[in-house]
Amino acid sequence: MDKMLVTSGRQLNGSVAVSGAKNAALPILFSTLLAEGEHTFGNVPVLKDIESTAELLQSLGCETIREGHTFKVQVAKLKSFEAHYDLVRKMRASILCLGPILAKYGEAVVSLPGGCAIGTRPIDLHLDAMKTLGAEIELKEGYVLAKAKKLKGATVFFEKTTVGGTENLMMAATLAEGETIIENAAKEPEIVDLANYLNKMGAKISGHGTSVIKITGVEKLTPARHDIMPDRIEAGTLLIAGAITSGEVEVTKCNPQDLEALILKMRDSGFRVDTTKNSMKVFPQRTWEAVDITTAPHPLFPTDLQAQFMALMTVAKGTSVITETVFENRFMHVNELMRLGADITPKTQVAVVRGRPDGLTAAPVMATDLRASASLVLAGLIAKGETLVNRIYHLDRGYENLELKLSNLGAQVKRVN
Numbered sequence: 001m002d003k004m005l006v007t008s009g010r011q012l013n014g015s016v017a018v019s020g021a022k023n024a025a026l027p028i029l030f031s032t033l034l035a036e037g038e039h040t041f042g043n044v045p046v047l048k049d050i051e052s053t054a055e056l057l058q059s060l061g062c063e064t065i066r067e068g069h070t071f072k073v074q075v076a077k078l079k080s081f082e083a084h085y086d087l088v089r090k091m092r093a094s095i096l097c098l099g100p101i102l103a104k105y106g107e108a109v110v111s112l113p114g115g116c117a118i119g120t121r122p123i124d125l126h127l128d129a130m131k132t133l134g135a136e137i138e139l140k141e142g143y144v145l146a147k148a149k150k151l152k153g154a155t156v157f158f159e160k161t162t163v164g165g166t167e168n169l170m171m172a173a174t175l176a177e178g179e180t181i182i183e184n185a186a187k188e189p190e191i192v193d194l195a196n197y198l199n200k201m202g203a204k205i206s207g208h209g210t211s212v213i214k215i216t217g218v219e220k221l222t223p224a225r226h227d228i229m230p231d232r233i234e235a236g237t238l239l240i241a242g243a244i245t246s247g248e249v250e251v252t253k254c255n256p257q258d259l260e261a262l263i264l265k266m267r268d269s270g271f272r273v274d275t276t277k278n279s280m281k282v283f284p285q286r287t288w289e290a291v292d293i294t295t296a297p298h299p300l301f302p303t304d305l306q307a308q309f310m311a312l313m314t315v316a317k318g319t320s321v322i323t324e325t326v327f328e329n330r331f332m333h334v335n336e337l338m339r340l341g342a343d344i345t346p347k348t349q350v351a352v353v354r355g356r357p358d359g360l361t362a363a364p365v366m367a368t369d370l371r372a373s374a375s376l377v378l379a380g381l382i383a384k385g386e387t388l389v390n391r392i393y394h395l396d397r398g399y400e401n402l403e404l405k406l407s408n409l410g411a412q413v414k415r416v417n
């Protein structure tokens with residue numbers, strides 16, 4: 001069923017636990033290719049993207065076993081070093097198998113991921129980094145052919161902060177000869193979770209979470225066990241769901257310190273947000289002020305929460321200027337929010353949102369990408385009437401049972417054909 005019917009008029013109240021982080025699980029699952037044997041992970045969310053990753057690992061010769069939220073990967077000597085287009089086009093993050101396969105086996109053939117709704121999503125920085133470590137890279141018929149007898153540690157300066165590029169390079173460097181320094185490394189919490197797992201496997205990584213990461217290459221890594229960190233983007237989405245419905249919602253099993261930028265902006269907007277070490281709570285607010293946000297690499301406002309925060313601003317008092325600096329086309333949700341009556345003027349990197357305190361009105365809308373679909377569900381919670389969100393399968397890539405979590409908080413949402 002690829003539609004979701006969202007009925008307005010319900011205040012969300014109660015407590016909801018967050019699932020494991022998609023954007024930590026994906027690189028960590030690919031990192032298993034660095035070490036033969038059985039890897040065991042806890043708190044692995046049940047998501048389409050995790051299934052796609054399992055499919056790709058299986059196509060390389062690995063076995064994957066899911067038991068609830070426990071996920072095992074058995075890595076034997078790979079039967080193939082090729083990540084096929086049919087698998088990669090379903091999930092761009094598949095490019096994260098390049099670093100591990102190249103470092104462990106000296107050759108990798110990975111399909112170019114191609115673009116997606118939010119931008120061209122090039123991988124030039126990934127490939128330049130591999131070249132700096134001594135790899136030969138050739139692009140042929142839509143594939144990256146990478147070869148390296150033995151990667152050599154070096155200093156890599158990313159002229160643009162890249163989460164995936166930092167992850168691919170960090171994984172490759174664990175088995176390179178000598179020391180690799182990553183300058184202008186991404187500092188996202190998911191990078192830290194990946195580095196923690198790599199170190200559990202015997203890697204020598206320091207500085208993760210800062211803009212300079214140091215990796216000293218080792219001969220061999222061995223499989224380990226790890227619980228995936230909580231999903232900060234899901235946590236932020238659920239907090240905004242409580243706020244937008246003027247409810248009182250506690251989000252548990254999360255790391256509020258990973259969401260400081262969002263929490264500060266919600267407080268600036270007039271919400272009371274209390275936090276403990278692993279939970280955060282928003283309190284009822286009848287009206288709230290428009291505030292400006294600019295997305296940027298961590299620890300600044302996350303681009304993955306821009307669409308959701310925009311939904312909150314569509315009914316704020318005043319005008320909010322939303323600037324998207326990470327992706328070049330991440331306003332696909334704007335036209336759909338405008339179908340609900342939102343008053344937004346989208347420009348190239350900026351969207352001006354004039355808040356409508358009189359609220360939104362329901363209409364059929366279409367999800368275009370993962371976080372845009374969440375934004376439309378949030379807006380549907382308050383758009384008077386029944387909002388039918390089409391192409392909701394985008395949501396299943398990154399949110400585990402979102403409609404169940406929202407219904408448990410009192411929302412009226414259901415899947416329909």
Ligand code: EPZ
Nearest residue numbers: 023093121122123124125126162163164165304326327370
């Ligand atoms: C990761 O994507 C996340 N995906 C994205 O989450 C997230 O939005 C993004 O980081 C930014 O935080 C995963 O972790 C699986 P980037 P990634 O490389 O690694 C440009 C979601 O909704 N760039 O940091 O692809 C790129 O085009 C997804 O869960 C290059 O130019 O993001 C973008 O403009 C969406 N060349 C900017 O850098 C490169 O070689 C940041 O991209 C690589 C990136």
